[in-house]
Amino acid sequence: MVPIVKSSNGNWLTPVFAGLVYAMLVAGTATVLLSFILAVTGLKEQSLPVYVYMIHGMAVLVGGFITARRAGEKGWYRGGLLGILYGLIVTLVSYLGFDASLTLKSLLFLAVCFVTGAFGGIMGINSGR
Numbered sequence: 001m002v003p004i005v006k007s008s009n010g011n012w013l014t015p016v017f018a019g020l021v022y023a024m025l026v027a028g029t030a031t032v033l034l035s036f037i038l039a040v041t042g043l044k045e046q047s048l049p050v051y052v053y054m055i056h057g058m059a060v061l062v063g064g065f066i067t068a069r070r071a072g073e074k075g076w077y078r079g080g081l082l083g084i085l086y087g088l089i090v091t092l093v094s095y096l097g098f099d100a101s102l103t104l105k106s107l108l109f110l111a112v113c114f115v116t117g118a119f120g121g122i123m124g125i126n127s128g129r
Contacts, residue, residue, distance in 0.1 A: 015070035019082045020089075023063025030055040060086050060113050064120025069127065079121020080114045087113035 034051055037043060063086060064079030071078050087110040094100040 015067045016078060016082050016085065018070055019063040019065075019067030019079075020085060022066045023059040023082065023086050026062045027055055027059035030058060056086075056090065056109075056113070057116050060116045061120040061123075064117035065124035065127070067117075068121035068124030073125070075121035075123075075125030076118040077121070079124065080118035082121070083113035083115070083117025084110060086117070 031052075034055065038045070038048070060083045063082050064075075067078045067082045068075035090113075091102070091106050091109065095102060
C-alpha cells in the first residue's frame with residue numbers, strides 16, 4: 001500500500017497549484033470533447049451555456065478533490081480556495097479576452113465555484129486509497 005504524502009510543512013501553494021492544473025486539464029479536455037460533439041451531432045448552440053457551466057463545475061470538483069487529496073488536511077478550505085482561484089481566472093479571461101462585463105452573475109459564478117471546490121475538497125479528504 002502506498003502512503004499518502006501530506007504537506008504539513010505549511011506549503012499550501014503546491015497542492016492548490018496541482019489542483020488548478022488538473023482543473024484546467026479537465027476543462028480543456030471536456031471543452032474539446034464538447035466541440036467535437038457539437039460538430040458531429042445535431043446539438044443546438046442554444047443549450048451550450050448549460051454544458052459550459054457543467055464543464056466548469058466538473059473541473060472545479062476534480063481540482064478541489066486533487067488539492068485536498070495532496071494537502072491531506074483542511075479539504076473544504078483548500079478546495080474552496082481552488083474554486084475561487086479557478087473562478088477568478090475564468091472571469092479574468094472572459095473580461096479581458098471577450099470584453100464581458102463584471103456583473104452579479106460573475107459573483108454568483110465565483111460563489112458556485114467556491115462551493116463546488118469545497119465539496120470536492122471534502123470528498124478528497126475523505127477518500128481512501
